[in-house]
Amino acid sequence: MILVLNAGSSSLKIEVFDEALRSVTAGRVTNLGSAGELRLGDNTSAVKARDHAQALDLVLAALRDAGYPLTAFSAAAHRIVHGGAVMTAPARLRPPVIATIESVIPLAPLHNPNNLAGVYALQKLAPDLPQYCSFGTAFHATNPEVATRYAIPQTHHDAGIRRYGFHGLSYANMVAEFGTELPEHLLAFHLGNGASLCAIKGGKSIATSMGYSPLSGLTMGTRSGDIDGAAVLRMSKALGEDETDRMLNKTSGLQALAGENNMKTLLERTDDAAKFAVEHFCYWAARHAGSAIVAMGGVDAVAFTGGIGENAAPVRDRIMALLSCFGTVPVHVIVADEEKQIARDALALMAQGR
Incomplete structure (x- = not known):
């Protein structure tokens, strides 16, 4: 065991x-x-x-x-x-x-x-x-350099400032669960309090929405998602570095837009703030998805995982409606199981005698 x-x-x-x-x-x-x-x-x-x-x-x-x-x-x-x-x-x-x-x-x-x-x-x-x-970062090691390199001076790149991507264990488990039925061009969403997407081509990550940290990309439960660096600098001057970091990671996202980060509750609410927060979440998921589809040269299927991805059908439906311009493709819901993937990896290494 x-x-x-x-x-x-x-x-x-x-x-x-x-x-x-x-x-x-x-x-x-x-x-x-x-x-x-x-x-x-x-x-x-x-x-x-x-x-x-x-x-x-x-x-x-x-x-x-x-x-x-x-x-x-x-x-x-x-x-x-x-x-x-x-x-x-x-x-x-x-x-x-x-x-x-x-x-x-x-x-x-x-x-x-x-x-x-x-x-x-x-x-x-x-x-x-x-x-x-x-x-958690390893699955995205197959991203080409053009996808991981920031357009910054070499010294900072050499210091480790680049896109890494996260939720890799969740995406690896998704690929394993598809098995031989894995689509060639799979648009994968991991939607929970932390949210990201991944362009998976031939079973490998080609692009992903998170970058140097899990802060970038989609609107999330308490994280802002993508935000202009100049805006971060301005807020940091006003609030200080630590408070800006806390705000962007802990009190932004759905929490900032509607006062809470529970998607189930937000979907049950009828006020404008809740409706806007849900639409913001879906809009930016779909908008980033367009970029991912370009990165892998098309889309054959879409898969959702994570607490929101698995349980919030209205969110899945809205994202797919926004992506309808790319045509109709199969939609899959995969149970997130990072622990199973970790066990799968260990068993594979043990079978190799490592």
Whole structure:
């Protein structure tokens, strides 16, 4: 069995898969550092974990009590948000790989340290257990340079300022779920509180809407999406760098337009602000989609995943109506499952003896 860990800023999610990629059990510890919950399967209890290491202790104890001791696992596998320009494929977490992940922390200062916290904690508890990782940026490593290069001086490009793209594990899982039925030109939307799209040609990412960070691209739950750099500079002068960063990532998007970022609630509301927010979300998704279709030279099918993509039919319908100028194509809804993709990657590496 494979133990998959997804360490976030204030939570630790786990899921166990067997060799056939069937989910055996799943759980999480929430609200690290304060009063939270430990959930495993159908069982929930109140806990307080000070950090990821203590959260992992709690999860492993719950797994042991449920009949899954640490010795039952063949390997552990982790989600790492950012692999930089070097880590472009899943890998076994040996010291050189860990050092590379540490070196790109400046590219994802809010994510990679949390992801690594789960790696460090498990190393101490089970030093002989093989650990693997999958990167949220790796799927987009096939983007051509013309799609990833910003038109900025070489020194800044060399310092890592380029488009990377995110949600790669979700898109990789989508490709795997299509299997032999994968369309040649697939326009893929990952729509949730974070939202992006990807032009997938022949199973490979050709272009994606997110860039240097997950801020750019589509309108999102609390992120602004694309905004002119000069506007950011002006706001930064007025508010300061940290407050501008917080505003663009935490209080913009649907939250700024309609006072909340819950798409289900916004669709139920009848006021003008809610209607405008939903239309803004759909309009910019479709507008960026036009760019993606150009990048891959056409579109044979559209696929939606993520909480909004899977559950908000009015959003899917509106986006497809805006894209009707490209003709009628099949529309698919794929369940988002990053954890399954992480387990799939680890099993593939193990089968190769890595």
